[in-house]
Amino acid sequence: DSGVTQTPKHLITATGQRVTLRCSPRSGDLSVYWYQQSLDQGLQFLIQYYNGEERAKGNILERFSAQQFPDLHSELNLSSLELGDSALYFCASSVGRTNQPQHFGDGTRLSIL
Amino acid sequence: GENVEQHPSTLSVQEGDSAVIKCTYSDSASNYFPWYKQELGKRPQLIIDIRSNVGEKKDQRIAVTLNKTAKHFSLHITETQPEDSAVYFCAASISAGTASKLTFGTGTRLQVTL
Numbered sequence: 001d002s003g004v005t006q007t008p009k010h011l012i013t014a015t016g017q018r019v020t021l022r023c024s025p026r027s028g029d030l031s032v033y034w035y036q037q038s039l040d041q042g043l044q045f046l047i048q049y050y051n052g053e054e055r056a057k058g059n060i061l062e063r064f065s066a067q068q069f070p071d072l073h074s075e076l077n078l079s080s081l082e083l084g085d086s087a088l089y090f091c092a093s094s095v096g097r098t099n100q101p102q103h104f105g106d107g108t109r110l111s112i113l
Numbered sequence: 114g115e116n117v118e119q120h121p122s123t124l125s126v127q128e129g130d131s132a133v134i135k136c137t138y139s140d141s142a143s144n145y146f147p148w149y150k151q152e153l154g155k156r157p158q159l160i161i162d163i164r165s166n167v168g169e170k171k172d173q174r175i176a177v178t179l180n181k182t183a184k185h186f187s188l189h190i191t192e193t194q195p196e197d198s199a200v201y202f203c204a205a206s207i208s209a210g211t212a213s214k215l216t217f218g219t220g221t222r223l224q225v226t227l
Contacts, residue, residue: 002156002158030211031211031213033213033215042202042217042218042219042220043157043202043204043217043220044217045214045215045216045217048212048213048214050211050212051211055211055212055213056212056213056214058214090156090157094213096211097211098144098145098208098209098210098211098213099144099145099164099206099208099213100213101147101159101162102147102159102213102215103159104149104156104157104158105156106155106156107156
């Protein structure tokens with residue numbers, strides 16, 4: 001158990017819909033990262049939050065957004081879903097200082113029908 | 114942006130043999146290099162990491178080496194066991210203050226046969 005909690009574990013929805021993925025970081029971790037893992041794209045960094053503020057951005061689509069709340073949990077919102085958004089979405093957390101290990105949650109498997 | 118290449122994509126070794134996975138990175142500003150092991154359907158698990166001010170790091174049967182000049186780093190697993198079978202990902206990170214961006218390689222599927 002990494003201490004990072006992600007809900008839900010599985011999500012099945014249809015094209016055009018909107019979903020919210022939730023992540024609770026390890027106790028004491030201030031940074032939360034979101035990753036997308038698909039068969040053809042591998043593990044892709046989406047976005048990082050540190051103590052409530054956006055700190056780094058990867059190839060995150062405009063249809064996707066995230067935020068980190070005062071209690072440090074984070075949510076990733078995916079809208080206008082397309083078939084290609086089907087993937088495993090991982091959240092990771094770290095203490096947040098430079099070059100500290102990131103610990104991954106068990107992921108949310110999103111299936112778009 | 115950063116680009117990380119990883120080779121080989123698949124690797125099959127006999128139990129007890131050594132396995133080596135190699136990665137190269139493009140951005141000389143990268144300063145942190147973790148390795149993750151991912152079993153089927155599971156989360157990536159950090160197995161070892163190295164920072165840019167260190168050339169080599171070892172943890173029991175696992176070691177990582179870093180050559181900053183050539184911009185490549187490698188994972189070495191000795192005395193492989195069947196439970197080492199998994200997909201291994203290298204990554205490179207450019208970190209500054211509280212901002213950090215991990216770029217992953219494409220993964221190496223390691224199979225340890227009896």
